[in-house]
Amino acid sequence: MTIYIDDDQLLFHLQGNNTSYVMQVIRDGYLAHLYWGKRVHSYRGSNKIIFMERGFSPNPDASDRTFSLDTLPQEYPAYGNGDFRIPAYQIQLDNGSIVTDLRYKKHRMYKGKPKLKGLPSTYVEDDNEAETLEIIMEDRMLGLTATLAYSLYADRDVITRSVQFDNQGSQNLKILRALSTSVDFRDDEFELITLYGAHINEKNIERRRIVPGIQMVDSCRGASSPQQAPFLALVRKGTDEDQGEVYAFNLVYSGNFTAQVQVDPYRNTRVSIGINPFDFSWLLEPGETFQTPEVILVYTAKGLGDMSRIYHDLYSKRLCRVPFRDRVRPILINNWEATYFDFDAEKIEQIANEANQLGIELFVLDDGWFGKRDDSKSSLGDWVVNQRKLPNGLADLANRVRNLGMEFGLWFEPEMVSIDSELYRTHPDWCLQVPDRPHTLGRNQLVLDLSRQDVCDYVIKALSDILSDAPITYVKWDMNRHMTDIGSMALSPERQRETAHRYILGLYKIMEEITARFPNILFESCSSGGGRFDAGMLYYMPQIWTSDNTDAICRLKIQYGTSLVYPPITMGAHVSSVPNHQVGRMTPLETRGYVAMSGNLGYELDLTKLTEEEKEAVKEQIALYKEIRPLIQFGRFYRIFNPFDGNEAAWNFVSEDQSEAAAYYFKVLSQPAAPLRTIKFKGLHPDYVYENVESGELFGGDELMNVGITLSTIKQDFSSMFWRFKKHSV
Structure with a gap:
């Protein structure tokens, strides 16, 4: 891994173990993109840019009608001086114009990777893990610089990108668009993969051929959203889990985003991703800077599975932070679906007592413990104990749970406020709002204005x-509605369109402060489930409640889609009661357990209502998960059968030393005259002999991967199978 720089030709070659990324400063200071893909030992310009005259493509130099920014592959393009494609940035001047012209000024390179001011980002623990290249672009007339930062991770085939704008001039500048990354490809032979969904139906995989024009996913909801994820991948035709080229982009940001692909008339493809310019601007006064979020770029020629494992390895080791990054996560019971708002200390203690006897390690008290909260209509913002439900206080209940031998956790929704609350009555100006307009409610609540320092201070205290x-x-940190009436009573008119981004910066500031004050508390992010499952949140909270939908069959797709980018250790996954509360489905307890064991196992049901047979089955599930937990949470994850393609799903986990594996298979509906199926496992060592822990049978790793195991026929809907293999010691 290294970054090669040819100072004479101003050519930059970022070379990882398996990838190369090349760019060059060409005539008059333009930064051109030359190549991104499979690693080359040395780049000597074999794919030269061919300059030719194109109709309606303007020319910066009137004497050369072949040179146009409209056809040049660029690293950080502008709009207004010849390129009609999607720009990476737009700046408005005092005179109202938006024409800017960034040209190469200088560059610098150093070992390590810097933090981003006020924003989450991947990190290094040793400067030798990465090298960083900064290319400083300048608009001399304005005194504006844009520092394009590229960090190359050793041994990970990961490049991160971000941009910092500096106003070194004398006039105010207004940023209208500040994307984090733009990459130009010189062909359009790609299919586009994105993740879409809705509440209780998150992270569905969409794959389609790209076509001329713009294909875009975005969020203008104030959160990364369950509707679209801040991720896209371009793949070559025929790419599957195990082979084919993948170019992936994931934004480390939790707010409004855009991710778009544009194919121009000449079949060139531009990919750009960053903060959504819709309803965004930022006043950049002289001497001020603006930092864009980080984008994680991953290239592989080994298919979607390898892309996922690159993201999984990076995020679990260099995005999530200590101490919980390296700790096994506890098995929990959450009382929400068991009691909803209707509970008291005695009921909670009864559930906790049952949980302890089954081997559960953590009790989580959900919504309803504070203020006068008996339904969703009141008390958000009033973070004081509900004395009617918990007359002896929260500490008393926590200690009662701990005396049973369990840890104690708590639900919060810190970003919201109810109109029926002491906080709103005291500070009605503390919520997002537009003057003289009525509030728009969501779930009977309003959004606190985290762009304000006084509001952030209140939440922290x-x-x-x-x-x-x-x-x-x-702590389960929830957020159950998206932004409306986006305005701040504390911002001037020219800064109102900064509100949504300032909110996210305020949220990150709160999370940084709270997690630093309480380093031994495990924080789990939640937004009605997966409504804010993004890399930005994982920096502060190393696991996320994957979906409010706890139905095991729905979860096959939700967890499979989430795994495209995020590792299983980050996914909260619970066994719930049947009929399922979201879809009404009846599924076997074994299947519910195996699905939930594929992430961070938990339970969300009334344990006091289980039969003795069910309790024994849960006890066995928990005992098994405790045995395989390090493998599930720290092993490598391989997808086998795709539930989006048919009637079954399968995946397996392999320890880093390949000495142990666990595999799961799920069949949705039983079918008549069904064909016999073989499952071929992945990621094993071909030269190892593995023992089936249950049967004692011995198989070579190559046999398990290439020949596979024939699946027995089960005449039951929603059935499942489980295998566990260990390296056999001769």
Whole structure:
């Protein structure tokens, strides 16, 4: 791994173990993109840019009608001086114009990877893990510079990109668009993969051929959203789990985003991703800077599975942070679907007592413990204990749970406020709002204005008081509505369109402060499930509630789609009661357990209502998961059968040393005259002999991967199978 720089030709070659990324400063200071793909030992310009005259493509130099920015592959393109494609940035001047002209000024390279001011990002623990190249572009007339930062990770085939704008001039500038990455490809032979969905139906995989024009996914909801994810991948035709070229982009950001692909008339493809320019601007005064979020770029020629494992390895080791990054995650019971708002201390203690006897390690008290909260209509923002439900306080309940031998966790929704709350009555100006317009409610609540420092200070203090008062080791941080009436009573008119981004910066500031104050609390992010499952949140909270949909069959797709980018250790996955509360389906307890064991196992049901047979089955599930938990949470994940393609799903986990594996198979509906199926496992060592832990049978790793195991016929809907293999010691 290294970054090669030819200072004479101003050519930059970022070379990883299996990938190369090449760019060059060409005539008059333009930064051109030359190549991104499979690693080359040395780039000598074999794919030269061919300059030719194109109709309606303007020319910066009137004497050369073959040179146009409209056809030049660029690293960070502008609009207004000849390129009619999607720009990476737009700046408005005091005179109202938006024409800017960034040209190469200088570059610098150093070992390591810097933090981004106010934003989450991947990191290094040793400067030798990465090298960073900064290319400084300048508009001399404005005194504006844009520092394009590229960090190349050793041994990971990962490049990160971000941009910092500096106003070194004398006039105010207004940023209208500041994307984090733009990449130009010189062909359009791609299919586009994105992740779409809705509440309780997150992370569906969409794959389609790209066509001339713009294909875009985005969010203008104030959150990364369940509707679209801040991720896209371009893949070559025929690419599958195990082979084919993949070019992937994932934004480390939790707010409004855009990710788009544009195919121009000459079959060139431009990919760009970053903060959504819709309803966004940022006033950049002289001497000020603006930092864009980070984008993680991954290239592989080994298919979607390899892309996922590259992301999984990076995010689990260099995005999630210690101490919980390296700790096994506890098995929990959450009372939400068991009680909803209707509980008291005695009911909670009864559930906790049953949980302890089954081997569960953590009790999580969900919504309803604070203020006068008996339904979703009141008390958000009033983070004081509900004395009617918990007359002896939260610390008393927590200690009662701990005396049973379990840890205690708590639900919060810190970003919201109810109109029926003491907080709103005292500070009605503290929510997002537009003057003289009525509020738009969502789930009977409003969004606190986290662009304000006083609001952030309140949230930090209110949460800190609770977390300091009781022995709490886990927090579920929820966010159950998206932004409307986006405006701040604390911002001037020319800064109102900064509100949504300032909100996210305020949220990150709160999370940084709270997680630093309470380093031994495990924080789990939630947004009605997977409504904010993104890389930005994982920097502060190393696991996320994957979906409010706990139905095991729905979860096959939800967890499979989520795994495209995010590792299983980040996914909260619970066994719930049947009929399922979201879809009404009846599924076997074994299948519910195996699906939930494929992430961070938990339970969300009333344990006091289980039969003795069910309790024994849950006890066995928990005992098994404790045995294989390090493998599931820290092993490599391989997808085998895709539930989006048919009636079954399968995946397996392999330890890093390949000495142990666990595999799961799920069949949705039983079928008449069904063909016999063989499952071929992945990621094993071909030269190892593995023992089937249950049967004692011995198989070579190559046999398990290439020949496979014939699946037995099960005449039951929603059936499942499980295998566990260990390296056999001769």
